[in-house]
Amino acid sequence: MLKSFFRTTNTVLLIVAILAVGFLGYMFYMSVCFPSAKYDEKLASIEAMTEQTRQNTAAAERETAERLEQLHADLRNVGPEGIAIADSFEQLRAETEEKNAQLAELEAQIARDEDMQGTVEAMRKEYALKIRKLEEKIQSGESEVRICYWTLDDGPTYITSNFLDALDAMDNVHVTFFAANMANDSPNEEEMLRREMTSGHSVQNHSYAHVTNGDGPVYRSAESFREQIELQDAWLYEVTGFHPGIFRFPGGSAWGRSFVPTAPSVIEELGYQWVDWNCNLYDAGAPEKLPSSSLEITRAMTQISEKKIAMILGHDWNVNTLVAMREAIPQLQEKGYVFLPLFQESVTMGEATKAV
Numbered sequence: 001m002l003k004s005f006f007r008t009t010n011t012v013l014l015i016v017a018i019l020a021v022g023f024l025g026y027m028f029y030m031s032v033c034f035p036s037a038k039y040d041e042k043l044a045s046i047e048a049m050t051e052q053t054r055q056n057t058a059a060a061e062r063e064t065a066e067r068l069e070q071l072h073a074d075l076r077n078v079g080p081e082g083i084a085i086a087d088s089f090e091q092l093r094a095e096t097e098e099k100n101a102q103l104a105e106l107e108a109q110i111a112r113d114e115d116m117q118g119t120v121e122a123m124r125k126e127y128a129l130k131i132r133k134l135e136e137k138i139q140s141g142e143s144e145v146r147i148c149y150w151t152l153d154d155g156p157t158y159i160t161s162n163f164l165d166a167l168d169a170m171d172n173v174h175v176t177f178f179a180a181n182m183a184n185d186s187p188n189e190e191e192m193l194r195r196e197m198t199s200g201h202s203v204q205n206h207s208y209a210h211v212t213n214g215d216g217p218v219y220r221s222a223e224s225f226r227e228q229i230e231l232q233d234a235w236l237y238e239v240t241g242f243h244p245g246i247f248r249f250p251g252g253s254a255w256g257r258s259f260v261p262t263a264p265s266v267i268e269e270l271g272y273q274w275v276d277w278n279c280n281l282y283d284a285g286a287p288e289k290l291p292s293s294s295l296e297i298t299r300a301m302t303q304i305s306e307k308k309i310a311m312i313l314g315h316d317w318n319v320n321t322l323v324a325m326r327e328a329i330p331q332l333q334e335k336g337y338v339f340l341p342l343f344q345e346s347v348t349m350g351e352a353t354k355a356v
């Protein structure tokens with residue numbers, strides 16, 4: 001019985017011991033192993049997140065690469081157009097630079113031209129004053145020289161260049177062109193005006209519109225008359241760089257003053273002089289009434305030979321006048337005439353230059 005008790009007790013003790021050891025083991029496990037398991041779990045979680053991030057990064061990299069590839073493809077698709085636009089901008093920039101350089105050169109050129117124009121203006125005035133002195137000497141009988149101011153009205157025309165060629169071919173002959181913008185149509189009138197100036201001839205004002213009837217813009221009123229002189233002055237200045245200073249009435253002063261009696265004072269107010277002529281080729285008018293070149297030669301020779309200072313009226317649209325000039329001028333030079341350009345500063349003839 002006792003043995004049985006001890007066996008039972010031992011068994012209980014053994015069970016208790018086993019339980020105690022189990023409990024201690026459990027406690028040990030709980031105290032030592034459980035935290036480790038938690039860390040592992042956490043580590044696994046971090047590793048999982050890292051892996052996820054890695055995957056996300058790889059996905060983003062793939063997407064970026066795909067988008068870049070797409071962008072390159074797009075660029076290749078718009079390539080020629082894109083290249084053309086870039087090229088045109090580059091071209092525009094180069095052209096702008098070139099234009100700026102040209103502009104700077106032009107500005108320098110204008111400054112030089114203004115200097116040159118001032119010099120030419122001064123030389124012209126000096127020359128005009130010499131002519132004026134010569135006129136005074138001729139009028140007082142101190143000089144046997146004779147002056148002819150050969151004037152040509154209504155140009156430039158389609159044959160003005162022929163007149164200029166003929167004058168170039170003669171020895172030291174200078175004339176005066178009374179230009180009228182609208183009197184004749186010629187494709188190169190501005191070029192002709194500049195050639196007249198640079199050839200040493202004089203370019204003067206014959207109104208802008210050159211309409212001789214009383215209803216036209218030249219003689220409609222004193223205001224209109226003034227405007228016509230101003231318009232032509234502005235145009236000639238723009239083309240040649242010089243203000244004319246002498247006006248010739250379309251149709252002559254007697255005709256013009258019959259419509260605008262105050263015309264001489266208008267001219268004076270504008271700082272101008274005006275002249276008519278004291279010799280006339282009568283080379284204008286209806287075509288069937290125009291004189292032959294031989295008649296013009298006779299008129300030039302006889303009329304000019306009577307004058308110490310002659311101012312002859314001709315027109316550089318009449319080809320017979322061109323022929324007559326070629327013949328008459330050398331003969332008149334032999335008689336002692338010099339052919340000079342007319343300047344405002346040298347007009348001393350007063351009423352003697354008015355229409356005869």
Ligand SMILES: [Zn+2]
Pocket residue numbers: 153154206210249250251
């Ligand atoms: Zn005229």
